[in-house]
Amino acid sequence: xxxxxxxxxxxxxxxxxxxxxxxxxxxxxxxxxxxxxxxxxxxxxxxxxxxxxxxxxxxxxxxxxxxxxxxxxxxxxxxxxxxxxxxxxxxxxxxxxxxxxxxxxxxxxxxxxxxxxxxxxxxxxxxxxxxxxxxxxxxxxxxxxxxxxxxxxxxxxxxxxxxxxxxxxxxxxxxxxxxxxxxxxxxxxxxxxxxxxxxxxxxxxxxxxx
Ligand code: ADP
Ligand code: MG
Numbered sequence: 065x066x067x068x069x070x071x072x073x074x075x076x077x078x079x080x081x082x083x084x085x086x087x088x089x090x091x092x093x094x095x096x097x098x099x100x101x102x103x104x105x106x107x108x109x110x111x112x113x114x115x116x117x118x119x120x121x122x123x124x125x126x127x128x129x130x131x132x133x134x135x136x137x138x139x140x141x142x143x144x145x146x147x148x149x150x151x152x153x154x155x156x157x158x159x160x161x162x163x164x165x166x167x168x169x170x171x172x173x174x175x176x177x178x179x180x181x182x183x184x185x186x187x188x189x190x191x192x193x194x195x196x197x198x199x200x201x202x203x204x205x206x207x208x209x210x211x212x213x214x215x216x217x218x219x220x221x222x223x224x225x226x227x228x229x230x231x232x233x234x235x236x237x238x239x240x241x242x243x244x245x246x247x248x249x250x251x252x253x254x255x256x257x258x259x260x261x262x263x264x265x266x267x268x269x270x271x272x273x274x
Contacts, residue, residue, distance in 0.1 A: 066133040067094035068218070068249050069118065074127035076113055087113040091127070093268050097217075100245045102252045102260040105270030111253045112152050114270075115222045118251070119149045148216040150224045152253075154207035156195040162206050163191035169214030181209045184239050186232050201228040205236070212244070219250045225259065237262050 072092050078085040088110040095101050105111055116122040117129060120136065129136045131145060148169065156165050166181065167173045182188045185205040190198055198206065208224045225233045241263060244250060254260055260267050 066130075068097040068099075068132060069095040069251075070128075070130040070133075072128045072130075074114070074117065074124045074129060076110075076117065076122065076124050076126075088117075088124075091270070095249060095251065097249055098246055100241070100248075100250045100252070100263065100265040101268060102254060102263050102265055103268045103270060104254055104257060104260045106272055107255050109270045109272045111255075111270060112222055115149065115220050115251070115253060118145075118220055119147055120145055146217040148211035148214040148219050150204075150207050150211045150219075150221045152222040152226075154200075154203040156203060156206060156210075158195050161192050161194055162187070162198065165195070165206055166209045166213050168210055169216075171215075177213060178209075181212055184243075185209055185236055201232075204228065208236075217249060219244070219248050220253075221250065222253045223255065224252070226254075226256075233259070234262065 071094065074091045075089045076087050078087055091110075091114060103111055103114070113122065117124050157168065160168070163175070163178055166178050170177070179188070179191070182191065185208060187202050187205045187209065190202060190206070195203060195206070204224060204227065208221065211219055211221070225236055228236070237259065240250075240252075245265070252260075252263060252265075
């Protein structure tokens with residue numbers, strides 16, 4: 065069976081006025097359908113760049129990326145990739161209350177599902193607030209709840225629980241493992257070895273480029 069995600073020597077440099085900034089070089093690995101994998105590496109090693117390539121928001125300069133055996137060079141548009149993405153900086157619709165933000169990608173807007181997710185992620189009671197009325201850590205969990213509610217096959221989570229207190233973070237990690245391991249294909253990006261170890265899944269290590 066081909067891997068769900070297959071990366072072969074993927075590289076990308078940012079071209080800026082100050083010169084070339086190498087962000088990723090020679091990244092190769094594959095992820096099977098249903099695997100929960102963490103991508104661990106220090107700040108600046110290219111994790112977010114890599115997630116953006118997988119989501120179709122950035123194109124690699126070299127190497128190949130295949131999704132379900134199809135090269136993304138064939139320009140699989142982001143909305144056809146069956147991916148839900150949580151950005152490192154949460155991106156919410158400011159004109160929508162929290163519950164509508166979570167409902168945004170749901171085929172059927174089921175309030176029971178929304179409230180259950182909110183309780184599980186410890187953001188229950190915030191449903192009528194607007195994004196500017198919640199904290200940064202709460203906004204991250206609203207973004208995570210929206211990705212989970214969208215019920216896509218692949219979840220790309222870019223530091224979804226950074227800047228959240230340790231106790232809440234551990235509860236949220238436990239919830240993810242108990243409810244989504246073996247059900248979804250998840251790539252969980254973190255700079256924290258502790259978080260990756262807690263997840264207890266396969267770890268892919270990345271290092272900063274020279
Ligand atoms: P990480 O998510 O692992 O912290 P990033 O993918 O955000 O790393 O960044 C990888 C490298 O690319 C860093 O050196 C960073 O400074 C650089 N970089 C990231 N985004 C841009 C950009 N839009 N333009 C130029 N350089 C960037
Ligand atoms: Mg990042």
